Amino acid sequence: GAVVSQHPSWVICKSGTSVKIECRSLDFQATTMFWYRQFPKQSLMLMATSNEGSKATYEQGVEKDKFLINHASLTLSTLTVTSAHPEDSSFYICSARGVRQRGANVLTFGAGSRLTVL
Amino acid sequence: QKEVEQDPGPLSVPEGAIVSLNCTYSNSAFQYFMWYRQYSRKGPELLMYTYSSGNKEDGRFTAQVDKSSKYISLFIRDSQPSDSATYLCAMSATRNTGNQFYFGTGTSLTVIP
Numbered sequence: 258g259a260v261v262s263q264h265p266s267w268v269i270c271k272s273g274t275s276v277k278i279e280c281r282s283l284d285f286q287a288t289t290m291f292w293y294r295q296f297p298k299q300s301l302m303l304m305a306t307s308n309e310g311s312k313a314t315y316e317q318g319v320e321k322d323k324f325l326i327n328h329a330s331l332t333l334s335t336l337t338v339t340s341a342h343p344e345d346s347s348f349y350i351c352s353a354r355g356v357r358q359r360g361a362n363v364l365t366f367g368a369g370s371r372l373t374v375l
Numbered sequence: 376q377k378e379v380e381q382d383p384g385p386l387s388v389p390e391g392a393i394v395s396l397n398c399t400y401s402n403s404a405f406q407y408f409m410w411y412r413q414y415s416r417k418g419p420e421l422l423m424y425t426y427s428s429g430n431k432e433d434g435r436f437t438a439q440v441d442k443s444s445k446y447i448s449l450f451i452r453d454s455q456p457s458d459s460a461t462y463l464c465a466m467s468a469t470r471n472t473g474n475q476f477y478f479g480t481g482t483s484l485t486v487i488p
Contacts, residue, residue: 263418289474300463300480301419350418354474361426362407362467364476366418 260284261353263367270341271375278336278370280351286331287353291364292324295348304349307334341374348372378402381464381479390488394451398464398479401445405466405477408440410449413461413481422449422462454486 260283270276280290289308293301305321307313307328315321323345325337334353338345348371352364381398388394396410406427411419425431428442437450447466451458464479 259421261418291474291476301478306474348416352418361424362469363409363421363424364465365421366411369416369418371416 259355259365261287261351261365261367263351263370265370266368267371267373269373269375272342273340275337275339276341276372278338278349278351278372280334280336280353280367282332282353282355282365285353285355287334287355288331289354290328290334291352291354292326292334292336293350293352295350295369301350304336338372341372343374346372346374378477379464379466379479382482383480385483385485387485387487388454390454390456390486392454392486394454394458394484394486396449396451396462396464396482396484398447398466399445400447400466400477402466402468402477403442403445404468406469407467408438408447409465409467410436410438411463411465412458413463415460419463456486456488459485 262281292304304319305313305315305326307326309328309331313326328334350369352366379400409424410422413419423433423438425438425440428440431438435452439448461481461483463481467476
């Protein structure tokens with residue numbers, strides 16, 4: 258149980274275009290989803306936290322107008338990178354917190370999306 | 376002081392060895408202690424988690440939590456080349472106290488055939 262599906266796994270786009278990444282909880286309701294960015298050989302960097310039906314909370318230094326997060330349902334959150342530039346190229350990973358084993362506070366991650374902006 | 380400290384390694388062991396991975400933390404409010412395995416270019420995979428203190432075993436993996444020392448460990452017995460990955464520890468308080476999850480920087484492990 259507790260599977261998170263993320264796609265696309267790999268996307269290449271031209272500079273100036275927008276890219277949408279989807280994160281779905283397949284077998285549980287995710288009241289909270291998190292979006293991370295990871296650079297090569299570095300740890301996870303939290304970008305934002307989203308709760309279903311409310312606006313996302315962004316970490317300091319993350320541009321909310323560039324990284325649009327929508328969490329419209331208990332099973333789906335999306336991250337849209339708007340007007341992408343080469344410096345936005347990175348590995349983006351979502352995670353979800355749902356109800357596991359009597360409300361355990363643990364996270365399940367998606368497989369990640371590698372974005373390359375040309 | 377960071378909330379969670381983890382030795383980044385890299386750690387290299389021969390196949391069949393026992394591997395010990397460790398993290399220390401500073402926040403006594405942490406109740407959930409998670410271990411994730413991350414292969415290159417993949418998202419972290421939850422291996423196991425422990426609530427509060429004690430040990431938990433799952434196959435070749437054993438997680439230990441010592442809250443008095445603020446120290447957690449993951450042991451891998453009979454290590455295999457397929458165990459080669461980066462291992463992340465993570466911690467959180469209870470669901471009622473918020474959404475914060477704290478991660479170690481990860482330990483890179485290579486198991487040599």
